[in-house]
Amino acid sequence: MKKGKRRWNENFSPVQAGKEYFYRRLRELGFEPVLRQGHETKALREQFGLRKSHNKKERSFFSHCVDAWVLAASVSGAERPDHAGLYYLVPLRFHRRQLHRLEPDRGGVRRPYGGTRSLGFKRGTLVRHPEWGLCCVGGHRGGRLSLHDLSTGKRLTQNAKPEDCRALTCVSWRSQYISEKGCFSGLSSRPLKGVGLQAAPFYEYNLSKGEKAENIKRAINYYREMLIV
Structure with a gap:
């Protein structure tokens, strides 16, 4: 490598080239992609109380899928990820x-x-x-x-x-198959932007299925009330 030259793939240039190809193919099929900026997906993640891992090598929902989920949820009305397992190929x-x-x-x-x-x-x-x-x-x-x-x-x-x-x-x-075990620990306990209340922490307990479901329901309701305010 020549001194002073940028390292290949430093800025994910192959990924960007793939994205541009995908957008072009969609337009050829008659679809117009609606693009979002990084700060917009960040705001959506905070709205849903989800974090994003910055470790691209991490095999988890919160490293590779969370942005796609919040974009889809903002249209579909989904309240939380109902499945966060993924296949690694x-x-x-x-x-x-x-x-x-x-x-x-x-x-x-x-x-x-x-x-x-x-x-x-x-x-x-x-x-x-x-x-x-x-x-x-x-x-x-x-x-x-x-x-x-x-x-x-x-x-x-x-x-x-x-x-x-x-x-x-x-x-x-x-x-x-990467299990979804622990995936919902990605729900944030930090204050949501623009909201003066502290978001309810999403605990990981060693509880029964019924108790876990009740905790999830309580946390979702808390977030919903905060967002309405």
Whole structure:
């Protein structure tokens, strides 16, 4: 990198390029996007008592989805998020052109590497194994398959026999469901802008479902009264 030059992706330029493409496609379909500025979505978050995480690596509703929710709620009339779980998807990466290790082993032999097939299976195939359950196929060595966890991609074994793996389907993504546990701790207990009262804190208790529902209802009513005032 040249001295004094900006770092690539510092200002999320690829994300902005994707947004501009999305807006253009909507207009081509006959829709006119209604855009909102950052201070407007911030005001909406404060209106609903929701916070936003500034950690873009955080896998949570409050890092990636809260702005979209408050924009939709401002039109639909929703009072609070009724579901904050999300699916985290990661595309499987294959080394399609590199068929051998770049550096040879002893004797000048290059070990196989890359490709998209492993002992008759397409890499990424979802299989059921008697010991490892549902997993996906990775590489192979010595007549045995490498199997990987569907959620994390972590290798489970390198010693699976092909005949023990029952192929189910091919997948191009590994997915992980991020639970909504603790998501409503994102409701703020700070004063709302323009309101002279302190917003009711949204507690996280180890309570029964009925008690939690009652707490949620009480907090929502409190916020609604404040907003009407």
